[in-house]
Amino acid sequence: MTSPAGDALPVTYDDVARAHLRLAPHAIRTPVMTSSTVDARSGARVFFKCENFQRMGAFKFRGAFNAMAQLSPEEKSRGVVTYSSGNHAQAVALAGRLLGIRATIVMPADAPRVKLAATRGYGAEVIRYDPASASRETIARQLAADRGLTVIPPFDDPRVVAGQGTAAKELFEETGPLDLLLVPCGGGGLLSGCALAAQGLAPQCRVVGVEPAAGDDALRSFRTGSLQRVRNPDTIADGARTESLGTITFALIRAHVADMTSVDDDALLEAMFYLWERMKIIVEPTGALGACALFGGKLEVRGRRVGVLLSGGNVDLVWAARRLLASQPAG
Secondary structure, eight states: OBOTTSOBOSOOHHHHHHHHHHHTTTSOOOOEEOOHHHHHHHSSEEEEEEGGGSGGGBTHHHHHHHHHHTSOHHHHHHOEEEEOSSHHHHHHHHHHHHHTOOEEEEEETTOOHHHHHHHHHTTOEEEEEOTTTOOHHHHHHHHHHHHTOEEOOSSSSHHHHHHHHHHHHHHHHHHOOOSEEEEEOSSSHHHHHHHHHHHHHOTTOEEEEEEEGGGOHHHHHHHHSSOOOOSSOOOSOGGGOOSSOOHHHHHHHHHHOOEEEEEOHHHHHHHHHHHHHHHOOOOOTGGGHHHHHHHTTOSOOTTSEEEEEEOBOOOOHHHHHHHHHHTSOOO
């Protein structure tokens, strides 16, 4: 498979299939849930792939474990470093514990409390930084150079992309072909991997990426055909506060994704609480991006079979309770 520019792409569906075999003894095969209420509201037959029930609470475990399991014995002995606002941090920390690899994580000072605590709980060393004045990638690269660590990027890595795509592979295996698949997008690792799974198992399925409106770099990149950036996007979807797609994920998205859309934070918060109330499942804001696009009428879904990736459930419940109270009408 080649990119629109004619270059060979670094990840294929075969890589996703191999990652699935590698992950099978370690990752949870998360449930696919349905809701008659959601179907009635949308006019579609909707299937939710619940990665909020994955180990460490998000799809990120798939990519982190797949990448770290393929390190050489020498690389494993030296340890790894990554940078993340939370879910990839937890994933690398947990994979490191399972594989016996020391993990160092660069996290922003304003990372959600629940994600910071879980990352430390899995045994990783956490180094915090101020995102307004420092670059997490630069800090991680310096740590790698100083300590001889291997960098495990959160999304722009073929092994990570292949691992993330196993979520959609499982979804298609359970539901059969779908007409549409809605996938949250931050750096594009999940979206790229899911699009590869669709190409391999349901080539007629349109894959659409959904990102927060305040961080719409991927949408703009998709529309213009050139990589766009956004500096420190201010959104409640902390898992999608990436500044840009990676070079690998951008090429894959251009080759395999049908469209991109965005949703604003108010609608995202409403969608998250709707899933809590109606489906009785805890989803974090980033995890609800695809559902928000479905509920908001962003796409024509009536009469179609639609898959929605719920990418994670690591939400700070104190923060969420405050937002819920603030959204209630006075009196």
